[in-house]
Amino acid sequence: MKYKDYYAILGVQKSATADEIKAAYRKLARRYHPDVSKEKDAEAKFKDVAEAYQTLKDPEKRAAYDELGTYQAGQDFRPPPEWQQHFGDTHFSFDDVDLSDLFEAFGGGRARAGRRGERVPLRGQDYEVIAHITLDQAYRGAEVDLDLTVPEYDERGFVHRVRRSFKARIAKGATDGQRLRIPGKGGKGLNGGPDGDLYLDIALEPHPLFRLTGHDLYIDLPLAPWEAVLGTTVELPTPGGVVSLKVPAGTHAGQHLRLGKRGLPKPKGGEGDLYAIVQIVVPTVVGGEEHVLYRQLAERSTFNPRAHYAQELSNASRTH
Amino acid sequence: MRVELTEVHWLEGHRDLTLAELAQLSGFSEDELRELEACGAIAPLDPSDAPPKFGARCLVAARTAYRLRNDFELDTQGLAVALALLERIDALEAEIGELRAQLPQRIR
Numbered sequence: 119m120k121y122k123d124y125y126a127i128l129g130v131q132k133s134a135t136a137d138e139i140k141a142a143y144r145k146l147a148r149r150y151h152p153d154v155s156k157e158k159d160a161e162a163k164f165k166d167v168a169e170a171y172q173t174l175k176d177p178e179k180r181a182a183y184d185e186l187g188t189y190q191a192g193q194d195f196r197p198p199p200e201w202q203q204h205f206g207d208t209h210f211s212f213d214d215v216d217l218s219d220l221f222e223a224f225g226g227g228r229a230r231a232g233r234r235g236e237r238v239p240l241r242g243q244d245y246e247v248i249a250h251i252t253l254d255q256a257y258r259g260a261e262v263d264l265d266l267t268v269p270e271y272d273e274r275g276f277v278h279r280v281r282r283s284f285k286a287r288i289a290k291g292a293t294d295g296q297r298l299r300i301p302g303k304g305g306k307g308l309n310g311g312p313d314g315d316l317y318l319d320i321a322l323e324p325h326p327l328f329r330l331t332g333h334d335l336y337i338d339l340p341l342a343p344w345e346a347v348l349g350t351t352v353e354l355p356t357p358g359g360v361v362s363l364k365v366p367a368g369t370h371a372g373q374h375l376r377l378g379k380r381g382l383p384k385p386k387g388g389e390g391d392l393y394a395i396v397q398i399v400v401p402t403v404v405g406g407e408e409h410v411l412y413r414q415l416a417e418r419s420t421f422n423p424r425a426h427y428a429q430e431l432s433n434a435s436r437t438h
Numbered sequence: 439m440r441v442e443l444t445e446v447h448w449l450e451g452h453r454d455l456t457l458a459e460l461a462q463l464s465g466f467s468e469d470e471l472r473e474l475e476a477c478g479a480i481a482p483l484d485p486s487d488a489p490p491k492f493g494a495r496c497l498v499a500a501r502t503a504y505r506l507r508n509d510f511e512l513d514t515q516g517l518a519v520a521l522a523l524l525e526r527i528d529a530l531e532a533e534i535g536e537l538r539a540q541l542p543q544r545i546r
Contacts, residue, residue, distance in 0.1 A: 298446040329539040
């Protein structure tokens with residue numbers, strides 16, 4: 119079992135008062151709570167903070183934690199043998215529990231099972247995990263492997279860490295930020311209570327070409343100046359395969375060319391759209407005949423891209 | 439180790455929930471949910487429906503509210519304000535995401 123320094127996690131002295139512990143928890147909870155924080159690893163940090171607070175706010179658990187002695191954070195240790203009495207079993211193994219499970223057993227485990235032998239049906243815990251998928255998986259549907267180490271309660275209400283593996287079949291149409299529910303795949307119910315649910319938060323990995331909003335996709339479409347002026351047909355990648363896109367003559371930079379129903383499929387049917395955003399790109403180096411042709415074009419063209427400045431330019435006084 | 443193959447449900451596509459189902463899935467009691475409803479933190483799909491039915495968005499809001507209540511010891515009014523602000527942040531982030539998606543990559 120790995121030791122966790124709950125005082126260091128909350129940033130308080132070992133002699134801290136209950137009020138100081140509460141204040142430290144509130145400050146860190148505001149900073150790391152996964153519902154309000156965008157900080158990196160906020161969820162993991164909040165779990166540590168909440169675990170530390172759950173133990174240190176309870177005088178009985180805090181005293182028991184202090185009795186454990188002091189180790190380095192992350193150092194392996196074993197609770198004293200007499201701690202087995204908290205689990206009501208002198209043969210209880212500490213192999214599949216962690217530090218937070220130990221303190222839950224100080225009443226929590228028994229409370230779940232019901233005091234004085236009552237068998238109160240309790241619903242299993244819900245779990246929430248992030249499922250990372252690629253754009254291609256969102257487009258075609260995917261089977262995602264999920265490996266979770268979760269707390270589960272035995273028939274006496276004591277918690278153990280167990281590994282559970284799922285292969286979740288995600289139908290096509292998932293998009294970034296969407297939540298999916300797998301009924302009955304959370305923690306086991308106790309005393310005949312129903313099992314909890316597993317919630318998946320979909321996180322779409324960034325794609326080198328496509329940018330996503332809802333089920334619509336955006337892709338940059340770089341055009342040479344002459345392609346924009348004269349029009350052209352380009353081969354455009356889409357999630358469903360390459361399509362030919364006709365670019366009309368006189369296309370402007372920034373223009374959105376819409377390819378209907380070429381975006382991501384929607385769960386209830388239909389598809390989003392794909393937008394190609396035109397960019398006019400120019401060669402950084404031109405030489406030889408190409409340079410001569412640009413010169414000739416510059417001399418002969420009557421096109422003035424800044425014609426709309428004319429009024430302002432004639433009114434304004436020249437400054438240096 | 440045993441690997442279970444399982445189908446997932448779209449939260450949005452889930453059938454509408456009764457107050458009792460919403461209570462079971464969110465962790466709140468029915469009375470607490472009625473309080474949240476009175477504060478405007480959650481709302482039935484059609485206020486004239488009896489008994490009321492709630493959409494999947496309410497389940498997401500109620501689960502968030504349950505976590506916030508337990509972790510910050512917020513009262514119902516505090517929860518309603520926090521949920522309203524989180525909803526506004528979600529809407530603004532969605533709008534920023536949409537505008538960012540439209541920005542050509544080279545000038546980003």
